[in-house]
Amino acid sequence: MDESRVDAYLARIGVARPDVVDAEALRAIQYAHLRTVPFENLSIHLGQPVVLDEELVVAKIVDQRRGGFCYELNGALGALLAALGYRVTRLAAQVFGGGEPGLPFDHMVLRVDLDEPWLVDVGYGSFTHYPLRLVTGVDQPDPGGVFRIVRHGEYGDLDVYQDGNPEYRVDARPYRLKDYLPTCWWHQTSPESHFTRTLTCSRLTETGRITLSGAKLITTVGGRRDEVVLGDDAEILDAYRTHFGITLDRVPTVAAPPVAAV
Template identity: 60%
Template sequence: MDHAPRPGQPHAGLTAAQRSAYLDRIALPDPGAPSPEALARLQLAHLRAVPFENLSIHLGEPVVLDPDALVAKVVTARRGGFCYELNGLFAELLASLGYRVSLLAARVFDGERPGPPFDHLALRVDLDEPWLVDVGFGRFSRAPLRLDERGGQADAHGTFTFAPIGGHGDLDVLLDGRPQYRLGLRPYELADFAPTCWWQTTSPDSVFTRSTTCSVLTADGGRTTIAGDRLITTTPAGGRTEVPLAADEALAAYRTHFGITLDRLPSPPQPPR
């Protein structure tokens, strides 16, 4: 008998110990029973605690899309990750809490054109209605979004809209009228994202191999980011400060702002010989 989790069905989820450690990681030990309100608490807590970062690529660390490996990185080592890691692991947490979760593929817009398939991983969570949940896109919605809603949905970061596109049920996700990504509604397994994840972590054409980034939502709704050798702070009102960092300052900044302890700074990968 095949016991593999089917798309759209609850995954095997985390062990009780992993779930408890994950909830401690995001400082939300008791999120409550599955509900839209509890889901919103989980998403916001995750965004405030776990940074969006691509440091593994520049530290020579493998990016492994396996729940146990992701728990070891994000929960035990208190690191972050990018979309495949963050949303992939968050799906496991939600499933272990009783949520019905599906993994969706999206194509991130570069200007007016969407990128390749599986360019991004987002989540559908079904309660009394379907919700889009995304903790792996950097600056995005702070709360779940109603997938069936076609009017504007107000968020602290702006107004989100879903616009149907084509004849296959795809949706363009717009923020204040600007397309963010094209979302497909067919569910996938985490392993389906592995080929594109590998490309994103190895190709010189990938935005993630070109520079380093580490960014997290702050308690006041702004963001703290280290991009390359610059510490960038933004406020909810649009204020921005940018400070260059020396090597020792950068290591300290990773510890102070993200709780990430590094023994060396990430550096761009060397081109193949």
């Protein structure tokens, strides 16, 4: 990523170029990213393929002023951090569901090494506001909850807990962006993927969170959840523009689920 793209990305999230590449700047970048770039899966329901190419995911966020899901958001942020001089490693994670870890490469997170390692994640929806120290057995309070990283098994895997609940299991080995391609394709096409069954656009706010799920606008403030059902397409498109800065020419809708292979 060249210097002009770095400046454009920083302008997109409203952060000045840091004078020092340190943990404080990393905290500011993650928080600003969560506040300005939504977690969304609109492309799947607009018939737009998600392509895991570094230039394209950065362009989607910076030029198209869109968001994305984990591979796009953490993939783009990893490119920005590396261009700023941070030492960044992509890690794969398995998201827990029903008490068990899910698919390999189900999620992407970032390891950023400074004087100590940090776990950075802007692609998991309602999660940490700030990076987590990549240490085990220590409670880490954050506005998003109390987080704890626990070592699992003999291969160096790490389980990340939020408020006592396991969220995902991190594989500590480094991976390339293209290593996530098969699972990214699965999430875009499988009837078993929650991304093909649901529609979401969500971002952190100063007081909580705002989410547009189909025609339902959900505002969370201090743990209180309010829902409003929007009346028509014009209202929905206006909500995307007003709350997420996303301009669309049509309303995304969840298509009929694809038929699972026998």
